Amino acid sequence: MRKILFFIIFFISTAAYAATATIEQLPKLPEGTALFESEKTFGRRGKLGGFALKPSKYGIFYDDKQGGAIKMMYLKPNDKTFCGTYVILMADLSNYASLTFMVKGKTGNEAFEIGLNDTISNKREDAVMVGSIYRYLPEGATTEWQKVVISLADFYGSDMHKVYSLIFHYNEIGTGAFWIKDIQFHTEHLFNIEDEIYKKGYLLLDNFDHNDLNLLGRKTNTYKKLPSICESERAEDAFLGGKERALKLIYDKQSTGWAGYFTLLNQIDGEYFDLSKYKDVSFMIKGAKGGETFQIGMADRNWINIGDSLKAGQIEDFLPGGVTTDWKEVTIPLSKFGSLDFTQMGSFVIDFNKKQKGVIYIDNLRFTLKTKEELLAEW
Amino acid sequence: MKKILLIASVFILLFSSVVYAKDAAQVFLLDDFEKAGNLVGGKSNTYEKEPSKSLAMRVSEEFYGNAGRSLMIKFDKKSEGGLYGTGGWCGYYTMLRSGAKYFDITPYKTLTFQVKGVKGDENFKIGLADRHWEELGDSVKSEDVVKYIPTGKITTEWQKAVVPLDVFFLDKKEVSSLAFCFESESFATGSAKGTVYIDDLRLE
Numbered sequence: 001m002r003k004i005l006f007f008i009i010f011f012i013s014t015a016a017y018a019a020t021a022t023i024e025q026l027p028k029l030p031e032g033t034a035l036f037e038s039e040k041t042f043g044r045r046g047k048l049g050g051f052a053l054k055p056s057k058y059g060i061f062y063d064d065k066q067g068g069a070i071k072m073m074y075l076k077p078n079d080k081t082f083c084g085t086y087v088i089l090m091a092d093l094s095n096y097a098s099l100t101f102m103v104k105g106k107t108g109n110e111a112f113e114i115g116l117n118d119t120i121s122n123k124r125e126d127a128v129m130v131g132s133i134y135r136y137l138p139e140g141a142t143t144e145w146q147k148v149v150i151s152l153a154d155f156y157g158s159d160m161h162k163v164y165s166l167i168f169h170y171n172e173i174g175t176g177a178f179w180i181k182d183i184q185f186h187t188e189h190l191f192n193i194e195d196e197i198y199k200k201g202y203l204l205l206d207n208f209d210h211n212d213l214n215l216l217g218r219k220t221n222t223y224k225k226l227p228s229i230c231e232s233e234r235a236e237d238a239f240l241g242g243k244e245r246a247l248k249l250i251y252d253k254q255s256t257g258w259a260g261y262f263t264l265l266n267q268i269d270g271e272y273f274d275l276s277k278y279k280d281v282s283f284m285i286k287g288a289k290g291g292e293t294f295q296i297g298m299a300d301r302n303w304i305n306i307g308d309s310l311k312a313g314q315i316e317d318f319l320p321g322g323v324t325t326d327w328k329e330v331t332i333p334l335s336k337f338g339s340l341d342f343t344q345m346g347s348f349v350i351d352f353n354k355k356q357k358g359v360i361y362i363d364n365l366r367f368t369l370k371t372k373e374e375l376l377a378e379w
Numbered sequence: 380m381k382k383i384l385l386i387a388s389v390f391i392l393l394f395s396s397v398v399y400a401k402d403a404a405q406v407f408l409l410d411d412f413e414k415a416g417n418l419v420g421g422k423s424n425t426y427e428k429e430p431s432k433s434l435a436m437r438v439s440e441e442f443y444g445n446a447g448r449s450l451m452i453k454f455d456k457k458s459e460g461g462l463y464g465t466g467g468w469c470g471y472y473t474m475l476r477s478g479a480k481y482f483d484i485t486p487y488k489t490l491t492f493q494v495k496g497v498k499g500d501e502n503f504k505i506g507l508a509d510r511h512w513e514e515l516g517d518s519v520k521s522e523d524v525v526k527y528i529p530t531g532k533i534t535t536e537w538q539k540a541v542v543p544l545d546v547f548f549l550d551k552k553e554v555s556s557l558a559f560c561f562e563s564e565s566f567a568t569g570s571a572k573g574t575v576y577i578d579d580l581r582l583e
Binding site: 094097151152153154155156160189191192193194195197198199270271274276277343372375376378379 | 414415416418419420422423424425426432434436438453477478479480
């Protein structure tokens with residue numbers, strides 16, 4: 001009896017600390033929220049929908065055979081078309097910190113991006129995407145139910161007072177089906193990126209497997225100025241163990257112009273990333289022919305504002321024998337990047353600075369933390 | 380009869396637990412330093428300007444209670460040199476803002492934490508920043524922490540510091556960060572070097 005009473009007290013006191021809401025229990029949109037007639041007519045909490053440009057297709061419905069879980073299906077045959085599905089929330093999420101849901105794939109390895117539309121972005125069809133499901137489930141969806149935990153702070157830029165829908169976007173070519181259930185919102189912070197990093201001892205910024213956003217959910221892209229050019233893709237043909245992909249950079253650096261690739265550590269118009277407790281950056285590298293060269297740069301807040309980066313040196317300075325057609329790991333101490341404010345870091349850069357045309361592959365870009373002993377030794 | 384008594388006692392305990400829950404809701408654990416980040420989803424680190432410096436890490440060799448970890452802050456506050464010739468600055472901050480969401484401390488009256496020093500003569504101030512102070516890159520400071528400790532000084536034993544939130548004149552509905560600030564005026568010579576441990580950082 002004592003035990004039961006203890007649990008009752010514990011449950012009630014815990015409930016006072018943290019609140020959880022299902023979609024139906026969420027606070028409504030603030031009074032006067034501007035909605036199109038179509039949004040008012042079509043919009044209803046828990047309603048399901050989708051979008052596609054043919055020949056891509058989607059399917060979404062409440063599946064009675066799976067206890068009412070939402071079944072989502074997609075077919076994306078090429079990169080020129082798109083498809084996605086969504087669940088309408090029409091809710092004020094401003095008092096919530098975390099989103100959780102359960103996911104199960106029909107065969108496993110179903111790939112999708114997660115996003116949120118507020119009532120403004122819904123009108124311009126431009127959701128805030130936080131990255132692939134693989135960012136939150138490193139092994140991906142399986143045929144067993146798994147819990148996904150997402151910090152709502154990841155949806156940076158969304159007006160959390162006026163959230164319209166939760167988006168599932170199928171950014172990878174392929175077909176699949178999966179189920180979602182128990183979509184819940186929590187006032188408690190259930191996911192802490194720092195804790196995840198410290199457990200591993202490093203930040204894996206990108207493995208280039210599933211998404212053009214890196215694993216912090218930040219943007220990546222090439223930069224170029226004619227006549228120099230640079231293009232990127234996630235290469236299927238450059239395996240580094242397993243079936244994972246790598247970043248493929250195709251460049252043609254002329255005597256003028258510029259060409260390169262960047263991956264952001266900061267949120268655009270938001271927080272910069274603190275690398276002050278990290279000691280080095282490392283990645284896997286190989287070339288299509290061997291002998292490819294480039295310099296490695298990083299930018300802090302000041303250099304981001306300038307639109308440039310501080311360079312640590314040429315790749316061969318840190319890679320004996322230079323780039324070859326075999327995968328090699330290169331490690332660069334952060335101290336080599338010179339006088340940067342490592343508490344406010346903005347980007348990592350691959351810069352093709354010498355006249356050359358070529359193709360390189362990069363994988364597993366990561367930053368390693370200093371150990372406790374190393375921090376104390378510096379003190 | 381037994382059943383009635385049982386139901387009655389359950390009812391009484393349920394009622395009392397509701398009261399307890401209300402009280403419990405007035406205590407918010409910001410960080411117990413068991414994990415790498417704080418419990419409100421914000422980042423934490425030291426801040427410093429040379430020649431002053433500080434180092435913070437979560438350590439298992441010191442903790443308040445029966446087990447766990449605490450926050451160790453090593454500080455070396457100088458009084459001369461650096462920007463403005465005042466020895467720079469150093470301290471530790473923890474973000475209470477998560478993304479664009481600021482923290483509302485209006486339901487609480489005090490900021491409390493456990494503190495001890497390696498030598499026993501350490502000192503610091505507590506800083507709190509709202510949206511405005513965050514834009515300035517600074518915070519509103521309390522008096523020296525020793526004013527909020529029962530014995531009037533940091534010792535080598537754990538003590539609970541109780542800092543009334545009234546001492547911070549800022550927008551308490553939009554608090555962005557909290558800091559432990561090693562300031563020259565907290566030390567007789569204007570400079571000091573030492574190590575403090577902090578645990579169970581709460582709003583009450």
